[in-house]
Amino acid sequence: xIPWLLAALSLCTPGTGLPPRHMDSIxxxxxxxxxPHANVTVTIADLALALGGCSTPGCRAVLGEPPHIxxxxxxxxxxxxxxxxxLLHRDGAVLAPDGSTVALGPLLxxxxxxxxRAGEGPILNASVDPLFAVTIAxxxxxxxxxxxxxxxxxxxxxxxxxxxxxxxxxxLLGPPSLVPDAVANGAMDGVLLGNRLAGDxxxxxxxxxxxxxxxxxxxxxxxxxxxxxxxxxxxxGPGKLEEEVLAMLRVLRVLPPTRELLEDVGAExxxxxxxxxxxxxxxxxxxxxxxxPRCMWGARPYRGTPKPLSLPLGSVYIHHTFSPGxxxxxxxxxxxxxxxxxRFHQDxxxxxxxxxxxxxxxxxxxxxxxxxxxxxxxxKGYNSRGYGVGYIGxxxxxxxxxxxxxxxxxxxxxxxxxxxxxxxxxxxxxxxQMGHTDCPGESLFREIETWRGFV
Ligand SMILES: *[C@@H]1O[C@H](CO)[C@@H](O)[C@H](O)[C@H]1NC(C)=O
Ligand SMILES: *[C@@H]1O[C@H](CO)[C@@H](O)[C@H](O)[C@H]1NC(C)=O
Ligand SMILES: *[C@@H]1O[C@H](CO)[C@@H](O)[C@H](O)[C@H]1NC(C)=O
Ligand SMILES: *[C@@H]1O[C@H](CO)[C@@H](O)[C@H](O)[C@H]1NC(C)=O
Ligand SMILES: *[C@@H]1O[C@H](CO)[C@@H](O)[C@H](O)[C@H]1NC(C)=O
Numbered sequence: 324x325i326p327w328l329l330a331a332l333s334l335c336t337p338g339t340g341l342p343p344r345h346m347d348s349i350x351x352x353x354x355x356x357x358x359p360h361a362n363v364t365v366t367i368a369d370l371a372l373a374l375g376g377c378s379t380p381g382c383r384a385v386l387g388e389p390p391h392i393x394x395x396x397x398x399x400x401x402x403x404x405x406x407x408x409x410l411l412h413r414d415g416a417v418l419a420p421d422g423s424t425v426a427l428g429p430l431l432x433x434x435x436x437x438x439x440r441a442g443e444g445p446i447l448n449a450s451v452d453p454l455f456a457v458t459i460a461x462x463x464x465x466x467x468x469x470x471x472x473x474x475x476x477x478x479x480x481x482x483x484x485x486x487x488x489x490x491x492x493x494x495l496l497g498p499p500s501l502v503p504d505a506v507a508n509g510a511m512d513g514v515l516l517g518n519r520l521a522g523d524x525x526x527x528x529x530x531x532x533x534x535x536x537x538x539x540x541x542x543x544x545x546x547x548x549x550x551x552x553x554x555x556x557x558x559x560g561p562g563k564l565e566e567e568v569l570a571m572l573r574v575l576r577v578l579p580p581t582r583e584l585l586e587d588v589g590a591e592x593x594x595x596x597x598x599x600x601x602x603x604x605x606x607x608x609x610x611x612x613x614x615x616p617r618c619m620w621g622a623r624p625y626r627g628t629p630k631p632l633s634l635p636l637g638s639v640y641i642h643h644t645f646s647p648g649x650x651x652x653x654x655x656x657x658x659x660x661x662x663x664x665x666r667f668h669q670d671x672x673x674x675x676x677x678x679x680x681x682x683x684x685x686x687x688x689x690x691x692x693x694x695x696x697x698x699x700x701x702x703k704g705y706n707s708r709g710y711g712v713g714y715i716g717x718x719x720x721x722x723x724x725x726x727x728x729x730x731x732x733x734x735x736x737x738x739x740x741x742x743x744x745x746x747x748x749x750x751x752x753x754x755x756q757m758g759h760t761d762c763p764g765e766s767l768f769r770e771i772e773t774w775r776g777f778v
Pocket of ligand 2: 360362
C-alpha cells in the first residue's frame with residue numbers, strides 16, 4: 324500500500340505518561356494557545372498542518388504546503404507537544420465526552436478551512452469545496468477507489484479505549500479501512516465546525532467546548548456532538564457528498580502522486596465510485612444511529628454460549644428499563660446504567676447477559692446489549708422472534724424526548740431493515756402486549772402505538 328495511506332490508518336499505539344487522549348487535553352492546548360499571555364499567533368489548526376495533519380496529496384492541493392513550525396510554541400508544555408505530534412502523525416484519535424472517538428486530522432483540517440474562509444489564508448483549488456475536500460471527500464474517494472473489485476473494507480470499524488477515564492490505547496474492533504469510524508466522526512465534525520467558523524469566527528476553545536462538552540459529559544444533557552450525524556446530513560445532502568467525492572477524484576487524477584491510482588479508471592467508473600462511496604457513507608453514518616459497542620460501556624463477557632438468531636427477524640418489542648428510572652443524558656451515566664443492568668440480569672436474575680438486544684440512552688446513542696446476532700432475554704416466549712429494545716428510564720408518566728424516540732423509530736429500525744436484520748414488514752409491540760407487565764410504561768406505549776409496524 325502507498326505510505327501516505329498507511330499514515331491515516333494506524334490508530335493504535337502504546338500510550339506513555341502523556342496527557343489522556345481525551346478531547347479535554349486538546350481543548351486545554353487550544354486554551355493555552357489562545358491565552359492573551361501566550362504571545363503566539365499560531366492556531367491549533369496551523370500546528371496540526373505543520374505536524375502532518377494534511378499530508379495527503381488532495382489535502383495539500385487544497386491547503387498548500389504545510390507551515391514550518393519546528394518546535395513547540397512556548398504556550399504548550401513538552402508533554403502537550405508530544406501528544407499533539409503523536410496524534411497527528413500516527414495514532415490519530417481522541418475520546419470525546421459523548422463517548423465517540425474522533426480523529427484529529429480531519430477535524431483540524433476542517434477547522435483550518437473554516438479559519439481561512441473567515442479571512443486568514445489562501446485556499447488553492449477552487450474546483451472542490453475545500454471543507455469537504457480536506458475532511459471527507461479525499462478519504463472516501465481513495466477508500467472506494469483502492470477497494471474496488473476487491474473485498475477489502477471501505478468503511479469502519481469502530482474501536483474501544485483501554486480506560487474511558489484515562490484513555491491511552493485505542494484498539495480497532497476489526498480490519499481497518501481508510502475511513503474507520505473515528506475518521507468518519509472527525510470528518511463530520513470538521514465539516515460542521517469549519518462551516519460554523521467560516522460564518523462566525525469565534526475562539527476555538529469556546530467552539531470546541533460548546534460542541535463537545537467536557538470531562539464525562541455535561542450535566543445539562545446531550546452535547547451538540549451527539550447530533551453530528553443529523554447535522555452533517557443536512558450539510559452533505561442531497562447529492563452534495565457525491566459531487567464532492569467526484570470532484571476530488573478528478574483532482575487526484577491530475578496530481579502526480581495519485582495519477583496512477585486512476586490510470587485505468589474511466590469517467591463512468593469514476594462516477595460510479597463516487598456514487599457508491601457517498602451512498603454507503605450516508606447509509607452507515609447519517610441514516611443509521613451510532614451504536615456504542617459493549618467494550619465502550621464496560622460490559623462483562625457473556626456467560627456461556629450465546630444462541631444465534633435466525634435473520635431477518637419479524638418483530639421488535641419495546642421496553643423501558645423502569646429501573647434506572649431517570650433517563651441518562653451523558654455517556655458516563657448511560658454506560659453506568661448499562662453496567663448496573665447487566666450486573667442485575669446476570670447476578671440476580673441468573674441470565675447469561677444483559678437481557679435487551681439494544682438499549683436506548685437519552686444521550687443520543689444506542690447501546691449494544693446482545694446485539695443483532697444473539698438471542699436475548701427480554702420478552703418471554705418471543706426472544707427468538709424479535710429484537711428487544713429497552714429505553715433507559717421509567718416512561719409511565721412522560722415519554723422519552725422527541726429525539727430519543729426518533730432514534731429508534733426513524734433510524735435504528737429502518738437501518739435494520741436495510742441491513743437485512745429485520746423484515747420490511749416487521750411488527751412493533753410493547754412488552755405489555757406479550758406478558759403481564761406495564762412495560763414500556765403507559766406514556767411510551769401510547770407513543771409506540773403511532774409507529775409504523777405497531778400492531
Ligand atoms: C497500550 O498497549 C500497549 C500494547 O498493547 C501496552 O504495552 C501498553 O502498556 C498500553 N498502555 C497503557 C497505558 O495501557
Ligand atoms: C510577550 O511579548 C511581550 C512583547 O514582545 C513581552 O514583553 C512579554 O514578556 C512576553 N510574555 C511572555 C510570557 O513571554
Ligand atoms: C470521569 O469520571 C471519573 C469518575 O468520576 C473520573 O475519575 C475521570 O477522571 C473522569 N474522566 C474525565 C475525562 O473527566
Ligand atoms: C484544481 O483541480 C483541477 C482538477 O479538478 C485541476 O485541473 C486544476 O489544475 C487544479 N487547480 C490548481 C490551481 O491546482
Ligand atoms: C412479511 O413478509 C414475508 C415475506 O417477505 C412473509 O412471509 C410474512 O408472512 C410477512 N409477515 C407479515 C406479518 O405480514
